[in-house]
Amino acid sequence: MENANTSSQLEEPMQQGEDSVSEVLVHNLSRRLEALEHSVRYLEDNMMTRLSAMEERVEANSASGMxxxxxxxxxxxxxxxxxxxxxxxxxxxxxxxxxxxxxxxxxxxxxxxxxxxxxxxxxxxxxxxxxxxxxxxxxxxxxxxxxxxxxxxxxxxxxxxxxxxxxxxxxxxxxxxxxxxxxxxxxxxxxxxxxxx
Known part of the structure; x- marks a missing residue:
């Protein structure tokens, strides 16, 4: 009986340790995912701004340069x-x-x-x-x-x-x-x- 109790007592901290490691991993992955999403949004905005500027230049050239x-x-x-x-x-x-x-x-x-x-x-x-x-x-x-x-x-x-x-x-x-x-x-x-x- 003592062995069973000792075994379950040992498993509890291990499980708690695994749970906290999992939480840390999930938290880190979540933060990295947020940073990645932010970078993707920044790149999309930057690309849209550049594309818009290029379109304006093309329009200006076609309007002002035969x-x-x-x-x-x-x-x-x-x-x-x-x-x-x-x-x-x-x-x-x-x-x-x-x-x-x-x-x-x-x-x-x-x-x-x-x-x-x-x-x-x-x-x-x-x-x-x-x-x-x-x-x-x-x-x-x-x-x-x-x-x-x-x-x-x-x-x-x-x-x-x-x-x-x-x-x-x-x-x-x-x-x-x-x-x-x-x-x-x-x-x-x-x-x-x-x-x-």
């Missing part, structure tokens, strides 16, 4: 390296959401020919290869980027050209001078000469 037709880059490269053209006029084609080449000016054409090619009431981008003689009597040339936004053009068109300009300019490596004009007087030959020197 795609650039490859012909624009190729023709600009010809103007810059081979001097096959005096000027190029670019137009945003809203139908296909791209900047496209509208007109190529031949090497013998003048600055007056170029300005006459710009529409009086529509926005355009243009590049012009301007030849000039320095004060030291050296023959030089500079490539001008001209953002043409006449006062008479549509407000939506002005906004579209203004918001797409920087992205488009980045595609044309080699521009040396930039002009913005809303009126022919703001891009007169005298202004161009002064900016070139």
């Amino acid at each position: 795609a650039v037709n490859d012909e624009c880059k190729l023709m600009f490269l010809d103007l810059k390296t081979k001097r096959n053209y005096r000027f190029i006029i670019f137009k945003i084609d809203e139908r296909i959401q791209q900047v496209t080449v509208e007109k190529l000016g031949q090497p013998e054409e003048t600055y007056d020919d170029f300005t006459a090619s710009l529409p009086a009431d529509e926005c355009r981008y243009a590049v012009f290869d301007f030849d000039f003689v320095t004060d030291e009597n050296c023959q030089k040339s500079k490539i001008f980027f001209i953002s043409w936004a006449p006062d008479t053009s549509r407000v939506r068109s002005k906004m579209l050209y203004a918001s797409s300009k920087d992205r488009f300019k980045r595609e044309l490596d080699g521009i040396q001078v930039e002009l913005q004009a809303t009126d022919p007087s703001e891009m007169s030959i005298d202004i161009v000469k002064a900016r070139a020197l």
